[in-house]
Amino acid sequence: MTDTTLPQPTVSTRQPLFGRRYTLETRQQMAMHWQALVIGLALLFGLAICALILVGAGVPAQELLNEFVVQTLFDAQNLRAVLFQAAPMIMVGLAGCMAFRARFWNLGLEGQMIWGAIGATAISLFDIGPHALRLPLMMLTAMLCAMLWTLTPVLLKLHLKVNEIISTLMLNYIAANFLLHLVYGSWKDPRDNFPYSPPLQSFERLPDFLAGYNVAILMALVITAITLWFVGISRAGLYLRFVDANPRVAGAVGVPVRKMIVATVLLSGALAGLAGFVVTAGQEGRLTQSFYQGYGFSGILIAFLARNNPVAATVVALLIALLFVAGRNLQVFYQIPFSMVQLIQAILVICVASSDFFIRHRMRRIQAGDC
Amino acid sequence: MKQVNALQLSGINKSFDGFQALTDAHFTACWGEVHALLGENGAGKSSLMNIAAGLYAPETGSLMVDDNLVRLSGPRDASRYQIGMVHQHFKLVKPFTVAQNILLGLPAEPGSYRTRLQALEQQISAKAQELGFVLDPRQPVEQLSIAEQQRVEILKVLLAGARILILDEPTAVLTDQEAERLLSTVQTFAQQGAAVVLVTHKMADVKRFADRVTVMRGGKTIQTLNPQHVSVDELVRLTVGESAQAGYTPGPPAGPLRLQVRELRSPTGSGPLAGVNLSLHAGQIYGIAGVGGNGQGELANALMGLPQPTEGEIHLESFGDLRGASAEQRRELRIACIPADRYGAALAGSLSVVENFAIGQVHGGRYGSFWRLLGTRMRSDAAAAVQAFDVQGVRSLEQNAALLSGGNAQKLVIAREFSRDPQLVVVHSPSRGLDVRATQAVHARLRAARDSGAAVLVISEDLDEVLTLADRIGVMNSGRIVAEFEHPADRQAIGKAMVSHD
Numbered sequence: 127m128t129d130t131t132l133p134q135p136t137v138s139t140r141q142p143l144f145g146r147r148y149t150l151e152t153r154q155q156m157a158m159h160w161q162a163l164v165i166g167l168a169l170l171f172g173l174a175i176c177a178l179i180l181v182g183a184g185v186p187a188q189e190l191l192n193e194f195v196v197q198t199l200f201d202a203q204n205l206r207a208v209l210f211q212a213a214p215m216i217m218v219g220l221a222g223c224m225a226f227r228a229r230f231w232n233l234g235l236e237g238q239m240i241w242g243a244i245g246a247t248a249i250s251l252f253d254i255g256p257h258a259l260r261l262p263l264m265m266l267t268a269m270l271c272a273m274l275w276t277l278t279p280v281l282l283k284l285h286l287k288v289n290e291i292i293s294t295l296m297l298n299y300i301a302a303n304f305l306l307h308l309v310y311g312s313w314k315d316p317r318d319n320f321p322y323s324p325p326l327q328s329f330e331r332l333p334d335f336l337a338g339y340n341v342a343i344l345m346a347l348v349i350t351a352i353t354l355w356f357v358g359i360s361r362a363g364l365y366l367r368f369v370d371a372n373p374r375v376a377g378a379v380g381v382p383v384r385k386m387i388v389a390t391v392l393l394s395g396a397l398a399g400l401a402g403f404v405v406t407a408g409q410e411g412r413l414t415q416s417f418y419q420g421y422g423f424s425g426i427l428i429a430f431l432a433r434n435n436p437v438a439a440t441v442v443a444l445l446i447a448l449l450f451v452a453g454r455n456l457q458v459f460y461q462i463p464f465s466m467v468q469l470i471q472a473i474l475v476i477c478v479a480s481s482d483f484f485i486r487h488r489m490r491r492i493q494a495g496d497c
Numbered sequence: 498m499k500q501v502n503a504l505q506l507s508g509i510n511k512s513f514d515g516f517q518a519l520t521d522a523h524f525t526a527c528w529g530e531v532h533a534l535l536g537e538n539g540a541g542k543s544s545l546m547n548i549a550a551g552l553y554a555p556e557t558g559s560l561m562v563d564d565n566l567v568r569l570s571g572p573r574d575a576s577r578y579q580i581g582m583v584h585q586h587f588k589l590v591k592p593f594t595v596a597q598n599i600l601l602g603l604p605a606e607p608g609s610y611r612t613r614l615q616a617l618e619q620q621i622s623a624k625a626q627e628l629g630f631v632l633d634p635r636q637p638v639e640q641l642s643i644a645e646q647q648r649v650e651i652l653k654v655l656l657a658g659a660r661i662l663i664l665d666e667p668t669a670v671l672t673d674q675e676a677e678r679l680l681s682t683v684q685t686f687a688q689q690g691a692a693v694v695l696v697t698h699k700m701a702d703v704k705r706f707a708d709r710v711t712v713m714r715g716g717k718t719i720q721t722l723n724p725q726h727v728s729v730d731e732l733v734r735l736t737v738g739e740s741a742q743a744g745y746t747p748g749p750p751a752g753p754l755r756l757q758v759r760e761l762r763s764p765t766g767s768g769p770l771a772g773v774n775l776s777l778h779a780g781q782i783y784g785i786a787g788v789g790g791n792g793q794g795e796l797a798n799a800l801m802g803l804p805q806p807t808e809g810e811i812h813l814e815s816f817g818d819l820r821g822a823s824a825e826q827r828r829e830l831r832i833a834c835i836p837a838d839r840y841g842a843a844l845a846g847s848l849s850v851v852e853n854f855a856i857g858q859v860h861g862g863r864y865g866s867f868w869r870l871l872g873t874r875m876r877s878d879a880a881a882a883v884q885a886f887d888v889q890g891v892r893s894l895e896q897n898a899a900l901l902s903g904g905n906a907q908k909l910v911i912a913r914e915f916s917r918d919p920q921l922v923v924v925h926s927p928s929r930g931l932d933v934r935a936t937q938a939v940h941a942r943l944r945a946a947r948d949s950g951a952a953v954l955v956i957s958e959d960l961d962e963v964l965t966l967a968d969r970i971g972v973m974n975s976g977r978i979v980a981e982f983e984h985p986a987d988r989q990a991i992g993k994a995m996v997s998h999d
Contacts, residue, residue, distance in 0.1 A: 151513065361859060361867045368856060371845035378803060378834065378842045379856045379913075380824040 151488050164481050172477030176470045185460050193459075194452045204451055206338045210409065212447035213342035214239075215428065217401035218421045219439040220353050222429030225394035227357065227370050228387045234279065234294030235398045236422035237301035238272040242399025243406040244305065245271030247323050247413040250330050251313065257329050264330065265403055272399020273392045275301065280391040284384055298422065309415045323413035332408040342408045346440070349397060353436040356393070366390060398425070427471060431478050446471070501564055503528045503692035504549060504580070504661050509558035511544055518544045520716045522558070526661070531684055531693045533703040533724070536713035536736055537932030542696045543585070545713070546663045549694075550582035551575035562661070573604075581654025582663040587646050589638045596621055596634040599653045617656070624652055628682050643789060644675040651683075662686065663694040668702055672788050673960065673992060680706040698736070698932060700729045712736055733933070745965050745984060748947045752779030754814060755952040756921060761799060761809035762976070768795050770807060771976030779920070782943065782953040784967025785978070788995050789958040792976035794837070797925040797956050801834040802827050803842060813921065828860055833919035833946075835910055837926040839903070843910045846899030850891055850909065853898045854879040857913035878916075886912035887938060904935030911942050922946050922953040928962055940966055960991065 156164075181187045198204045218235050225232035232238075246264040249255065255263045279297060282288035309321040317324070335341045357363040365386045368376035377383045405417050424446060432438035453467035504526045511519040519541045526532040536542045547553045549560065551569030560567055562578045569575050572582070589598050596618045606613065618634040625632040625648070632648055641649065647667060654662060664683065668676035680695075684706055687693045695707060703710050703724050711721040712735040719735055756777040763770040769792040777783045787793055798805035802822065811819040816830060836842040844853050855864055855875040863878075865871040876894055883891050888908045890901055901909060907927065914922075924943065928936035943966060947953050956973075957963050963970055970986050971978040972994040980994040 359869055361865070361870055364852060364856065364859060364870060367848055367852060368845050371847045372841075374803075374842055375840075375845045377824065378801065378836065380828045380860055381856065382824065 156485050161485055164484050165478055168477040168481030169474060172474040175473050175477075179469065179473075180456075180462070180466070183460075183462055183466065185456065185462065193455060194448070197455065198448055198452050202338070204455070206340075207451045208444070208447050209343045210340055211450050212444045213340070213346040213408065214401040214404045214421065215424055215443035215447050216346040216440050217349060217397050217404065218425030219428030219432065219443040220349060220436055221394045221397035221401065222425040223432065223434040223436060223439050224353060224356075224390050224397065226429050227366055227434050228390035228394075229370060229373065230280065230283070230387060230391045230394070231291045232276070232279075232294055232391065232394050232398075233291055233422065233426070234276065234297050234395075235401075235425040236418045237294070237298035238275055238395045238398035239402030239405070239418045239421055240298075240301040240305050241271040241275040242268035242402030243413055243417065244308065244402075245399065246403045246406055247313070247326075250326050251323065260330050261332070261407070264407060265400065268399045268403035269396040270399075272395045272402065275399075276392055276395025277388075280388055284387065302418075305413075306415055309413060313413065315412070321415045322410075325412045326407060330407060331411055332404065340408055342404045345400075345404065346443075349400070350436050350440045353393075353397075357436065362386065362389070401425075424471075427475055431475065501528065502526070502561065503563065504694070505561040505564070506545065506549060507559055507561075509545060509548060509555045511548065511553060511555050518716055519548075519555070522713070522716070522718045524549075524711055524718055525721070526692045526694050527709075528692050529687060529690050530708040531687045531695055531706055533695045533697055533707035533710040534713060535697060535700075535703055535710050535732065537698060537934065540713040540736070540932075541716040542713050543665055544716075545718075546582060546665060546694060546696055549575070549661075550580055550663055552582075576654070576657045576659065579658055579660040580663070581657060581659025581661070583647070583650045583654060583665065583667065585666045585669060587650050589646060589649060591639040592637055594635050594637050595632060595641075595649050595652075598638055598649060599634075599656055602653050602657055604657075620656060621652055624655060628652075628655075628686065630678070630682070644671050644679070647671070647679070660690075661692045661694070663696070665696045666698070667695070668697065668699060672995060676702070700732050703732065704729060736933070746944060747984070748782070748944065748968065749780055751781040751968065752950065755779045756814070756819075756954070757810075757812040758796075758800075759810040759812060761796070761807055761811060763792075763795060764806050764808055767806055768792070769976040770795050770799075772809070773973075773976070773978055775971050775978050775981075777921075777952045777954055779952050780947055780950050781969060782947050782955060782967050784963035784970045785954070785956040785973050786960055786963040786970055786991055786995060787958065787973035791973050793925070793956045793958065793973055795976075796973070797836065797923065800923045800954065801836055801842075801925075802832075803836070825860070828917075831917050831920045833914035833917065833922045833951075835907070835914055835922070835924040835927055837929060839906050839910060840899065844898045844906055847897055849895045850883065850888075850898055850901070851875050851879040851894045853909060854882055854913050854916075857916055882912040882916060883909075886915075886942070888912065903929075904931040904939075907931060907935065907939060911939060915942060915946060918949075919946060919951050922951050923956075924954065925956045926958060927955065928957075928959065936962075960988070960995075964988065964991075 177190055180190060185193065198208060218239070221235055221238070222232065245267040249260065249264045249267050275297065279288070279290045279293040282293055283290045306321070309323060313323045315322055315324045332341050335344060357366060365376070365381045368379065368381045369383055369386050373383055401421065402418065406413055410417050428439050428442045428446060431442045449467055449470060453464055456462045456466065457464050502525050504524070506522065506524040509519050509522040522541065522545050524534070524545060534542045534546065544553065548555050551572045551574050560569065562580065567578055569578070590601065593601070596614055599621060600614060600617055621632065621634040630648055632645065632652070638646060638649060651662070662683065667679060671679060680702060683693045683695070687708070695702065697703060707724050709721060710724045710732070712719045712732070714736060724732070754776055758773050758775045761770055761773040771792070773792070773796055775783065785793065785796070795805055799807045799820065800811060802819070802824065807820060813819050813830065816822070819827070822830070840846045855878065858864065859870070864875050879894055882888075883894070886908045888901070888905050890905050898906060898909065922943065927939050927943065931939065943953055943955065955963065955966050964986065968984050970982040970984070970991065972980045972991055974995060982991060
């Protein structure tokens, strides 16, 4: 009899604790709603730790809820800021989800954002295309440039087995230095001495669809829908699940594994490029030297917390954006350093990562007196 | 006072993640006997013995050694009570020598590594001689054959002081001759006063070598009896609950030539294939017999389109060389592959039964265009296939394929692969790890494919399987087909070709 016929539990028996015994078993699967509950509880636990730290840092306990929820969500200005901040976050988060679903550890989200921004800015600088088509053209160029930037590591991985973790990460530095070369050099705004490009013209900037609400968040939601279709409804989604589950099996059952990996990773790059475009044409209004910083980490973090699920990624990205905006307010009102926001992020990640243990294992008490 | 029992398990219950593997199981082995534990796959034999070896903790029930109640906290604890288990899948460190592997499993003692190792090497040679086989303690394990590796495993538990020896399916990986030698060795060991538990599903082994047999079915121990007092038919009836009997059935006369393998070899130094030649006709089952490790795995990979560097040609009529065919082309050619490693090459364990079934036909557009998958149709087709191919244990179509037992996972693979009316079927070890009934079901499917005109190639290390299935048999030895036989073939002659070295 082979071991595959049964669920394979690995049991590590604990010493009796107050006369009881516990066993730890691995479980094969857990219903989705239970998983959500476990992750939710882990988040709550993490938030409780964060609350304690914030109180310790000098935020009055009774003000916490007020600062984080009431002030940020029910104040129109802050809500606009949250949504504004959320749009590129959602895009990099989805970019992470896509790449990770193809088992491609894309740590190059920042480099891809940079190339998206450079591509979009180039259209503006060289005044390409009629004004009415300027924004769509910038958008497409941003996606195309980022895709080309992603093509190298994915081809290197598939053909020469070059580890993409290293290649994408290193390419970030090349992109960042090229960006510096541009904004300190030929693309520098001649009117002043700061390292940024000339400002985009008004028709090159992302408009508001409602007073104060930028169209970027709508773009982000459309992209969420597209990725959801891609992984959940299209045939490619089924292929991708096989590639993710086991590439060898996928190849054996006729899934075009290489094509799927290339297509999905290019999609990931395009989404990151789009995020670069949104930051440039929405938030900054020009190419700046450090607009991308922090997004790479956030994208990976969002994808991880969301377990590569597009809808969950959108929700998590909104929460992270909320955290950022609330963090800025805390900075202003309580002189709490912004690094506190990073600390909170890190605590939440650790809590969710740890919750995996309870999804994969089951702890059971064995009645005392049994063998 | 009555005879002291070596090992006694009573009232054992054990469940895994909601699945009741053992229900009120009782088992008693006495000193001086070979006690067979007989049952189908999934009957709970291995689970029960893993409890005896301290790997699993039972939920209820008691374990007695020498009629004393004991509680095991792990395999090391079990070895303190002189219980040793040889698992079906060997747990050896490949690059280490025999002696190093055995030293690993021994408790720490004073003395330097070098002196202990030297002392151990002598002990190994002595023990091996006592049991009647030769083993060089300084040879790395990776250079040993499967049978020799098994001897290392047995020596490992014996030198750790085991007097209660549990062997889990020991003959599954051995040739007939090797199996016979092993079983007579353990018989001698029992006659010297030890207790041997032989976990098996082979009736012949039970009849010839066991003093007593306990039959298990569905997680329960059914009956303990003396195998000399019952017929094989009776034993089979007890294990499967019904009489199972099937032999070779001829099909229609073979049709035109369909597949020709010509001089297929591994590039120099990269594999064992050394010029395989064979021809396969439509409506024919060609069986490849041989001792494991003679290139069967590599041949199977090459035929199934799995990554495997080869030279030579695999010529499919009206297509050409299959080696260069893409996954898409192989699909269009209606080639069905049933690999030996189900979860490594055929099923994605973490995906659902529906997904694993539907992936077979999704490419052709049966489940909607590229833009939209038709979930309802996928589910209804999968449900129909699960029904038609008698895949059991599917509590929900959305459950992970990894939750299926070996036989049912195999049936799911067959259901998917045969849903496309194959013209060429390549099968590797189709019944490995399957019980009698599941094996018969799988064999029936292969015969049905042949009868409807497919060319079927069966690669199996189980000679009985090849003999019951194949119309034509090729024996694989050292990377080549060294002999071919038409049905009915002489078992002795095949066995000789399997082991001869020239």
